[in-house]
Amino acid sequence: MNKEQRNANYNIYVESKVPKTKAWPSLFKAFLIGGIICAIGQGLFDLYGFLFPNLAESELTTCMLMTIIFITCFLTGLGVYDVVGAWGGAGSVIPITGFSNSISSPSIEFKKEGVIYGICVKMFTIAGPVIVCGVVGSIICGFIGLFI
Amino acid sequence: MAINIWDYVISFLVGGFICFLAQILVIRTKITTARILVLFLIIGMVLEVFNVYAPFKEFAKAGASVPIIGFGAGLARGAIMATKEYGILGIFTGGLSASAGGIAMAIFASFIFALIFSSKSKRGGH
Numbered sequence: 244m245n246k247e248q249r250n251a252n253y254n255i256y257v258e259s260k261v262p263k264t265k266a267w268p269s270l271f272k273a274f275l276i277g278g279i280i281c282a283i284g285q286g287l288f289d290l291y292g293f294l295f296p297n298l299a300e301s302e303l304t305t306c307m308l309m310t311i312i313f314i315t316c317f318l319t320g321l322g323v324y325d326v327v328g329a330w331g332g333a334g335s336v337i338p339i340t341g342f343s344n345s346i347s348s349p350s351i352e353f354k355k356e357g358v359i360y361g362i363c364v365k366m367f368t369i370a371g372p373v374i375v376c377g378v379v380g381s382i383i384c385g386f387i388g389l390f391i
Numbered sequence: 392m393a394i395n396i397w398d399y400v401i402s403f404l405v406g407g408f409i410c411f412l413a414q415i416l417v418i419r420t421k422i423t424t425a426r427i428l429v430l431f432l433i434i435g436m437v438l439e440v441f442n443v444y445a446p447f448k449e450f451a452k453a454g455a456s457v458p459i460i461g462f463g464a465g466l467a468r469g470a471i472m473a474t475k476e477y478g479i480l481g482i483f484t485g486g487l488s489a490s491a492g493g494i495a496m497a498i499f500a501s502f503i504f505a506l507i508f509s510s511k512s513k514r515g516g517h
Contacts, residue, residue, distance in 0.1 A: 266418055273414035277458070281406025282399050285453035290395055298487050304465075309496040311457065316500035320455035320508035333413035336424055337431055338406065338457045339493065345424060347501035352510050362505045366498065369425045373459075374494065376429045380436045381466040381486025387440055388471035389482070 269332050275330030280338040284311055308339050315343040318349060345369035398452045428459055430513030435463025439471070466490050 287307040291298070298306070312341040324344050328335040336339055346366055353365035367374070413431065416422050422430070434459075438444040444464040448455040455461055469489020473481030487494070 270411055270414050274411040277410025278403035278407030281402040281454045281457045281512045284457035285399050289452055300446040305492040308493050310497045313500045316504050320504035333417050334410040337410045337413045337459055342459055343497050346497045350501045350505040351508055354505050372425045377432055377466045377489055381470040382482055384467040385470035385474045385482030385485055388474035
């Protein structure tokens with residue numbers, strides 16, 4: 244058996260062993276979880292609008308996002324968010340909860356490697372690219388802002 | 392307080408639909424978490440630069456601001472606003488100062504909870 248044929252056979256074998264994500268249920272679950280998280284966000288937004296009537300809309304949004312981030316980190320610590328993530332797929336990743344979970348999950352996971360090399364270093368394994376792209380992108384947007 | 396049920400319905404539907412699109416990507420391309428976050432962050436920035444995000448958020452409420460798209464749009468908007476106000480300096484300070492609350496809270500809460508909680512993972516065997 245030549246090498247290419249062996250590789251092709253291996254790919255077929257891997258394909259048959261990889262657990263299949265059933266398309267429609269997982270799409271529905273993502274929709275449901277994502278929608279619920281956004282609706283909770285709207286609830287917090289209204290709550291803060293009621294508590295602090297003199298804050299601007301953008302400040303209320305920041306308060307709402309910070310609250311969601313804090314709650315997600317707490318739920319990740321309890322191990323609850325992993326369950327939500329396993330069930331909801333992209334529905335748990337795309338809301339800001341996914342960003343928050345991507346920071347808190349590795350920092351808890353790698354705690355045993357110490358505070359500096361465990362928590363502080365591993366904290367940014369997934370969120371690092373997001374922050375880097377965010378900062379670089381915002382600077383590019385700033386340059387665009389000079390001309391518009 | 393004026394609670395508008397429509398705000399909740401539209402947040403649910405739009406937020407859910409964005410996650411639905413992301414899940415299609417996950418199924419089709421087996422894209423990783425970091426890549427999908429970056430992709431949607433950049434989509435948010437592009438929407439903001441082309442002035443599409445503001446009317447979209449006006450329509451979708453939290454359905455637009457809770458997904459990572461809103462985070463990207465916030466970074467872009469902060470940089471553009473600060474550039475208009477402070478000039479060249481604003482290009483570099485605007486983005487992070489606009490999103491400082493979220494990033495600071497994510498880092499702070501993760502650090503504190505990492506000190507308090509230990510991993511629930513059974514695979515580690517430690």
